[in-house]
Amino acid sequence: METKAKKITIKGKVHDVGYRLFLLSEAESGFVEKFDARNVLINGEQHLIVLVEGAEEKINRFVEFAESKYPPDASVESVEVNDYGEEIRSIDSFRQSLMVFQLSKMAQLGVGMLGKQDETIKVIKEESEKTREVARDEGEKTREVVEKVREEVEKTREVVSVESEKTRAVLKEKI
Numbered sequence: 001m002e003t004k005a006k007k008i009t010i011k012g013k014v015h016d017v018g019y020r021l022f023l024l025s026e027a028e029s030g031f032v033e034k035f036d037a038r039n040v041l042i043n044g045e046q047h048l049i050v051l052v053e054g055a056e057e058k059i060n061r062f063v064e065f066a067e068s069k070y071p072p073d074a075s076v077e078s079v080e081v082n083d084y085g086e087e088i089r090s091i092d093s094f095r096q097s098l099m100v101f102q103l104s105k106m107a108q109l110g111v112g113m114l115g116k117q118d119e120t121i122k123v124i125k126e127e128s129e130k131t132r133e134v135a136r137d138e139g140e141k142t143r144e145v146v147e148k149v150r151e152e153v154e155k156t157r158e159v160v161s162v163e164s165e166k167t168r169a170v171l172k173e174k175i
Helices: 019-029 056-068 091-174
Strands: 003-013 034-042 045-055 075-083
Touching (some): 034 091, 045 056, 056 075
Antiparallel strands (some): 003 045
């Protein structure tokens, strides 16, 4: 059985879209023996360099897949396929290093999220204190208004009481 090695260069929006995992999954399901994939920038443009080696029919199927199928968030401008003559690591070795890389990214994101969470908690505490201060101030103002209203009600009662007595006196006189 003849083996074949290919270098596939994919150009476009190919970073941070799960492209390597997408292709690794296809390589594993197609029993490709050797696989490597790296995100690189060439002249400021995103490229994904994929190296595969294995039985010719398996490599041909994989190349056909890579030329026609893309992850949902990728935007592929071109796919270039060339023969490759250098050593390529095993698919198991690539999978392990990709897992370590992805775990490292997740850990960094987690640490960043914890920092953002701490910032958010600090802002919430500050805003809560401001709200409590406003509520205290507004509560005091409300108590002052209520006290003034009470005083006015009391004055009104006194006036009504005096006027009621005058009205009774007038009515008694008239009756």
